[in-house]
Structure formats: C-alpha cells, structure tokens
Amino acid sequence: MTDSAPHIEVMRSQLGRARGLGAGGSGTAHWWAERVTAASLLPLSTWFIVQMFRLGGADHKDVVKWGGKPVNATMLTALIITTFYHAQLGLQVIVDDYVHGKAHLPTRILVKLVTSLLGLLGVFAVIKLVAAGNRRS
Amino acid sequence: MSPHLQIYRYRLSMVLSITNRLTGVAATGGAALGVFWLAAAAKGPKAFATARKVTGNPVGQLVLVGWLASVVYHTVGGIRHLIWDSGKRYDKEELNKDGPVAVGVTAGVSTVLAAGLLGVAARRARALAKAGKAS
Numbered sequence: 001m002t003d004s005a006p007h008i009e010v011m012r013s014q015l016g017r018a019r020g021l022g023a024g025g026s027g028t029a030h031w032w033a034e035r036v037t038a039a040s041l042l043p044l045s046t047w048f049i050v051q052m053f054r055l056g057g058a059d060h061k062d063v064v065k066w067g068g069k070p071v072n073a074t075m076l077t078a079l080i081i082t083t084f085y086h087a088q089l090g091l092q093v094i095v096d097d098y099v100h101g102k103a104h105l106p107t108r109i110l111v112k113l114v115t116s117l118l119g120l121l122g123v124f125a126v127i128k129l130v131a132a133g134n135r136r137s
Numbered sequence: 138m139s140p141h142l143q144i145y146r147y148r149l150s151m152v153l154s155i156t157n158r159l160t161g162v163a164a165t166g167g168a169a170l171g172v173f174w175l176a177a178a179a180k181g182p183k184a185f186a187t188a189r190k191v192t193g194n195p196v197g198q199l200v201l202v203g204w205l206a207s208v209v210y211h212t213v214g215g216i217r218h219l220i221w222d223s224g225k226r227y228d229k230e231e232l233n234k235d236g237p238v239a240v241g242v243t244a245g246v247s248t249v250l251a252a253g254l255l256g257v258a259a260r261r262a263r264a265l266a267k268a269g270k271a272s
Contacts, residue, residue: 035222038215045208049250056258057193059265060185063178080172087165094158115165122172128179 030089037086044079067126068133076126084119088112149236157214160207167204193262198255205254206247213243 055066066072091111099107145151177188191197217239221227226235 035219039219042212042216045212049254052254053257056254057261057263057265059189060178060182063185067175067178076175083168084165087161087168090158090161091165094162118169118172121176125172125175125179129175132179 030092034086034089034093037082037089040082041079041086044075044082047075048079064129064132067129070130073126073130077123080119080122080126084115084122088115091115148233149240150232153214153236153239157211157218160211160214163203163207164211167200167207170200170204189262192258202247202251202255205251206243209247209250210243213239213246 051066051072055063058066067076088111092108095104095107095111174188174192177184192201217226217235226232
C-alpha cells in the first residue's frame with residue numbers, strides 16, 4: 001500500500017459535492033422552485049379570488065376594462081406564469097412517479113409543452129386586453 | 138417486490154396525501170379553463186358571450202366550484218407541506234391531529250367562497266341583464 005492512495009470516505013466526487021449535485025446531475029433546484037412558486041401563489045391566488053368577487057358575472061366591457069389596467073395586468077401575468085410553472089414542476093413529479101419505461105420521456109416533454117403553451121396563451125390574452133384598453137382611452 | 142398498498146392499515150394521512158396530488162392536477166385543469174376565459178375576453182364580445190354561457194350554466198358552475206375546492210384543498214395541503222419543510226408538525230400525533238383540521242378548513246373555506254362567488258356573480262349578471270342587453 002502506498003501512502004499516496006486517497007482515503008475515500010464519501011462515494012462522491014469532490015466536484016460533485018462542491019456543486020451540490022446528485023447522481024441525476026441536478027441538485028435541489030426543482031424542490032426549491034416548487035416551494036418558492038407555492039409560496040408566491042398564496043398572495044397571487046388570494047388576489048385573484050378577491051378580483052373574482054369584484055368581477056363575477058360581469059359582461060365583456062367590464063372584463064376588458066379590468067384586464068387593461070396596469071396593476072391588474074401585472075398581477076394576472078405573474079399569477080399565470082407562476083401557476084403554470086408550479087403546475088409543470090408538480091406534474092413532472094407525478095409523471096416521474098407513475099410513468100415508466102419508454103413512455104416516460106415523451107410524457108415529460110408533453111407536460112412541459114402543454115403547461116408552457118397554456119401559460120403563453122394566458123400572457124398573450126393579457127397583452128391583448130392591455131392593448132384594447134389603450135385603444136379605448 | 139416492495140409491499141403493496143393493501144398491506145398498510147388505512148390512515149387518513151394517506152388519503153390526504155394522494156388527494157393533494159389529485160387536486161393539484163384538477164387545479165391545473167381549472168387554470169387552463171381560466172386561461173381560456175381570459176383568451177375569450179381578449180378575442181372579443183362574441184367569444185366572451187360563449188364563455189359566459191359556460192360559466193353561467195349549472196354544469197359550468199359545478200366545474201367552477203370543483204376548481205375552487207381543489208385550489209383551496211391544494212393550498213391547505215401546500216401550507217402543511219411548507220410547515221413540514223420547516224421541520225414542524227411532523228410527528229405522528231401532530232400529523233393525526235392536523236389531518237381532520239385540514240379537512241374542516243378546506244370544507245369551510247370552500248363552501249363560504251363558493252356560495253359568496255356564485256351569489257355575487259348571479260346578482261351582477263341579473264342586474265346587467267335588467268339594465269340592458271348584456272354582451
């Protein structure tokens with residue numbers, strides 16, 4: 001035995017430890033993102049429910065006027081992006097747990113695509129409402 | 138093979154756990170409907186009139202109440218998860234004590250919000266219809 005042989009106590013490379021990455025090549029980013037989006041959704045969804053009390057049953061004119069206001073448009077966009085980001089993270093865990101074999105990767109990609117597209121649709125709807133509000137005034 | 142589900146004695150916490158996942162999926166579906174509603178408003182009065190027909194009829198309102206209840210449940214479940222993440226209320230007795238409380242809070246908040254929202258919406262829609270031809 002030579003003295004130069006390193007004594008290994010942890011079955012993990014020094015670089016891997018420094019980066020905080022596991023065998024999957026990723027660290028705690030997913031877990032953290034899920035928590036941070038969850039906490040952000042608490043005030044955002046509360047805001048949305050309050051707005052629905054002000055808007056429930058309203059006609060087209062009132063909804064367009066509401067969506068065109070800068071603060072509402074900002075909150076809506078934040079809510080939409082955070083919601084579908086959180087949904088993407090959560091659905092991904094469900095897919096990882098229950099979908100195995102060949103179907104796993106396509107299902108994961110499908111979840112990403114659908115949640116992203118829904119989020120984009122929401123964002124562009126808000127942009128159009130803002131534009132419509134500008135035309136009016 | 139690891140032991141399968143039926144080997145475990147029934148516990149409320151396992152139902153609450155899987156329901157948190159299911160309501161997460163349901164809440165996503167509801168959010169999709171919400172985005173369609175917003176897109177209809179952006180598209181124009183005709184598309185929004187169709188959306189209003191959906192949100193105004195009993196089946197549509199049942200779906201909306203389901204969405205609301207799912208969001209409330211998932212929120213309560215999510216808050217519990219955040220508390221557990223901080224290392225609190227995670228002992229067996231605490232879990233068993235908090236479970237029924239979570240169910241009660243969810244049922245109460247959902248009922249109050251659903252009744253309030255449906256009531257407000259119905260009153261406003263009626264007032265608009267009375268005032269003139271609502272779009």
